[in-house]
Amino acid sequence: MLLSQNVKYTIRSIAYLLIGLVFITPLLWMVSTSFKYENQVFERPFVFVHWDQMNWANYKHILMDTAFPTWLWNSVFVVIISVALRLLLSALAGYAFGFLKFRYSDTIFLFFLTTMFIPYQLTLLPQFISFRFINLLDTHWALIIPNIVDILSIFLMRQFFLSFPKELVHAAYIEGSGIFRSFMKVALPLARTPLLTLGLLSFFMIWDQYYQPLIFLHSKEMYTIPIGLQSFQTQFGKQYALQMALACLAIIPVLAVFLALQKQFIESIVSSGLKG
Amino acid sequence: MIKKSVLVLAASAMVFSLAACGDNGNKDGSAGSSTPAASGSEAVASKDSGSDKEVTLKFLNISEYMDSTEFKAFLERFQVKYPNIKVDPISVPHEQYINKRNIMLASGEQVDLIWGNGVEQFDAINKGFLMPLDDIAKEVDVDMSKDFGDFKPDKDGKYYRFPIQQNNWMLYYNKKVFDDAKVPYPDPKVPMTWDEMAVVAQKLTNLNGKDKVYGMFYNNWGMYFYGYGSQLNNGKFYTDDGNVNINAPEFKRSLEWMNDVMNVKKAAMPIGEFIQNNTDFLSYWNGNYGMVVGAQWYAQLAATQKDKFPRDWKAGIAPMPVPTEMAGKHMNWSSIDSLAIPKNSKNAKEALILAKEYIADYTLSTGALPMYTKVSKDKYFEDLANALKDDEINLEQVTYLFGGDPNVINVEEKPVLGAPQEYESTFLDIISQYYTGSKTVDEVLSVVKEKVDLAIKEQQNN
Numbered sequence: 001m002l003l004s005q006n007v008k009y010t011i012r013s014i015a016y017l018l019i020g021l022v023f024i025t026p027l028l029w030m031v032s033t034s035f036k037y038e039n040q041v042f043e044r045p046f047v048f049v050h051w052d053q054m055n056w057a058n059y060k061h062i063l064m065d066t067a068f069p070t071w072l073w074n075s076v077f078v079v080i081i082s083v084a085l086r087l088l089l090s091a092l093a094g095y096a097f098g099f100l101k102f103r104y105s106d107t108i109f110l111f112f113l114t115t116m117f118i119p120y121q122l123t124l125l126p127q128f129i130s131f132r133f134i135n136l137l138d139t140h141w142a143l144i145i146p147n148i149v150d151i152l153s154i155f156l157m158r159q160f161f162l163s164f165p166k167e168l169v170h171a172a173y174i175e176g177s178g179i180f181r182s183f184m185k186v187a188l189p190l191a192r193t194p195l196l197t198l199g200l201l202s203f204f205m206i207w208d209q210y211y212q213p214l215i216f217l218h219s220k221e222m223y224t225i226p227i228g229l230q231s232f233q234t235q236f237g238k239q240y241a242l243q244m245a246l247a248c249l250a251i252i253p254v255l256a257v258f259l260a261l262q263k264q265f266i267e268s269i270v271s272s273g274l275k276g
Numbered sequence: 277m278i279k280k281s282v283l284v285l286a287a288s289a290m291v292f293s294l295a296a297c298g299d300n301g302n303k304d305g306s307a308g309s310s311t312p313a314a315s316g317s318e319a320v321a322s323k324d325s326g327s328d329k330e331v332t333l334k335f336l337n338i339s340e341y342m343d344s345t346e347f348k349a350f351l352e353r354f355q356v357k358y359p360n361i362k363v364d365p366i367s368v369p370h371e372q373y374i375n376k377r378n379i380m381l382a383s384g385e386q387v388d389l390i391w392g393n394g395v396e397q398f399d400a401i402n403k404g405f406l407m408p409l410d411d412i413a414k415e416v417d418v419d420m421s422k423d424f425g426d427f428k429p430d431k432d433g434k435y436y437r438f439p440i441q442q443n444n445w446m447l448y449y450n451k452k453v454f455d456d457a458k459v460p461y462p463d464p465k466v467p468m469t470w471d472e473m474a475v476v477a478q479k480l481t482n483l484n485g486k487d488k489v490y491g492m493f494y495n496n497w498g499m500y501f502y503g504y505g506s507q508l509n510n511g512k513f514y515t516d517d518g519n520v521n522i523n524a525p526e527f528k529r530s531l532e533w534m535n536d537v538m539n540v541k542k543a544a545m546p547i548g549e550f551i552q553n554n555t556d557f558l559s560y561w562n563g564n565y566g567m568v569v570g571a572q573w574y575a576q577l578a579a580t581q582k583d584k585f586p587r588d589w590k591a592g593i594a595p596m597p598v599p600t601e602m603a604g605k606h607m608n609w610s611s612i613d614s615l616a617i618p619k620n621s622k623n624a625k626e627a628l629i630l631a632k633e634y635i636a637d638y639t640l641s642t643g644a645l646p647m648y649t650k651v652s653k654d655k656y657f658e659d660l661a662n663a664l665k666d667d668e669i670n671l672e673q674v675t676y677l678f679g680g681d682p683n684v685i686n687v688e689e690k691p692v693l694g695a696p697q698e699y700e701s702t703f704l705d706i707i708s709q710y711y712t713g714s715k716t717v718d719e720v721l722s723v724v725k726e727k728v729d730l731a732i733k734e735q736q737n738n
Binding site for chain 2: 238
């Protein structure tokens with residue numbers, strides 16, 4: 001009986017290990033490639049690391065000859081401001097649509113939802129013209145503003161506030177709080193879990209954005225990491241080794257955020273509406 | 277109810293106040309004020325009296341050129357020479373260059389000068405983005421019909437492109453692979469025929485060792501499949517009435533030749549393996565291939581850069597192969613990179629001054645030979661020969677193959693006239709089906725013709 005359990009446990013562990021390997025392989029390839037010369041990237045048979053030919057020059061080039069620190073700072077700036085404002089606006093809108101309710105609120109919300117079905121590429125040209133009109137092209141606000149209003153985030157917060165206990169807010173009203181004060185003092189602190197989930201998902205999503213900075217930014221010093229990554233390609237092909245070296249460096253802040261908030265993130269996913 | 281409305285309004289106000297805060301945008305303050313020029317001549321007329329005024333040119337180009345230290349040095353020299361012309365470089369990764377270009381030009385954004393290869397510039401011409409250069413060129417003392425060799429007008433007898441450089445194709449070979457197979461090196465002056473190349477490639481191939489060695493390397497680009505046909509019919513990718521001509525017998529023969537090398541003689545990597553392995557065009561330099569047809573960019577990107585592409589073998593160069601009918605002739609697939617002035621430009625004359633300086637003072641530093649005939653070529657050849665001396669490649673060979681042979685026969689490298697983007701992408705999307713045996717060559721070519729003819733018709737209707 002014990003033997004049978006051990007065998008099952010071993011088989012399950014191997015299966016988990018193999019599945020884990022599938023997910024970690026791209027990461028390993030990224031690290032391995034970052035230490036190679038360009039003509040070794042797709043060599044057959046695959047060599048994980050050429051210990052006698054480690055190419056540190058890729059990292060040296062990224063750190064010394066590119067604007068990597070600027071790109072990194074730009075990404076961090078855009079992400080932090082965008083996420084903070086998105087959370088605030090999503091919470092406000094979710095509270096209004098889900099808890100307060102007002103005349104035609106469901107109809108207006110439905111109208112908001114329909115905008116999710118418009119392909120993003122279709123909105124690029126009108127957005128470009130709008131930003132040119134208000135003089136925001138080639139500024140980080142051209143990236144931040146479209147990110148502040150996210151219908152999916154509003155939807156998630158609305159779902160949370162739909163089941164929010166009315167008694168808590170009513171008690172605040174009786175104590176003399178107005179709508180805004182009761183939102184800030186009662187509803188918002190209790191929405192910490194969905195906001196954390198939303199914040200992390202938004203962080204990863206905005207960090208990876210490519211088209212917006214590509215189209216709305218013109219100056220190299222305004223670039224974010226994803227555009228910086230693409231600058232290592234020529235008209236004939238990509239310089240994978242350099243790209244991967246930059247990707248290895250760029251992943252550090254993302255990993256740091258995830259590792260720091262890993263416990264809360266998993267807990268919040270389990271306890272929030274994202275559990276499906 | 278009023279308080280609820282205040283809450284909603286507050287959220288909206290926050291968004292708009294942020295928009296107002298972000299007013300540190302366009303450096304030239306030109307947003308929303310550009311007016312597309314109606315034609316080249318009108319643009320010149322409006323600049324006649326303005327050659328000394330201070331202008332800022334927006335120059336859209338790909339990152340690999342714009343971000344180089346050579347380009348920055350060029351801009352500094354340009355600024356000293358023309359202090360009244362400021363340049364605002366917009367650098368875009370090549371993969372997304374067309375998307376950004378299209379959005380900027382379609383939105384009416386002021387762009388004064390754009391870079392493009394043959395396909396990209398003809399795409400812009402067909403979309404009506406560019407202005408003709410004939411009149412402006414005279415203003416900056418350039419004769420479009422003489423100063424660029426035999427460069428011909430682009431459309432309706434007018435020049436829209438200001439040529440930078442032309443590709444110079446040749447055969448690169450790995451001397452070690454030839455030595456190992458005891459096969460003599462290709463003649464440095466007399467080209468092999470494609471059929472001879474196939475036989476040599478088969479002799480060089482060794483698939484039994486630890487590392488497979490293929491006699492021939494190719495890239496998954498159109499000209500590697502239809503380029504032999506282009507040499508046969510003088511680059512006739514379109515019929516006389518402007519439709520697709522890819523089903524012509526010359527192109528069919530070209531595709532069949534590649535099939536013979538790849539699938540019958542097994543002297544080139546099968547296309548399935550090529551795609552599955554994510555084989556890159558620079559993979560040739562890992563040393564496991566005998567020969568490859570490549571242009572001057574192999575010298576710029578790999579052959580001369582041993583710090584990035586270390587190798588323990590020597591490379592050789594020879595003229596690119598030709599069809600049996602053209603035996604002994606020096607041929608080249610011609611593809612021209614160029615600069616062009618969009619109709620949205622406000623400073624057409626100054627943009628062409630920048631273009632002229634770009635080809636005269638910058639292009640050589642990219643490792644390419646400008647088509648502009650007033651640029652001295654000697655130093656370019658000497659520097660290149662010096663960089664290749666470890667490979668025992670001499671000045672005479674370099675001069676002959678890298679653009680110094682006046683008798684070279686140029687044919688179109690790829691289709692550029694009608695729906696060029698669709699032509700190339702449709703062809704490449706389906707061609708692997710022929711080489712993997714799931715479709716016949718006739719089926720593949722007829723699908724390409726049908727789809728691209730439709731794209732050309734749609735383009736004409738628009």
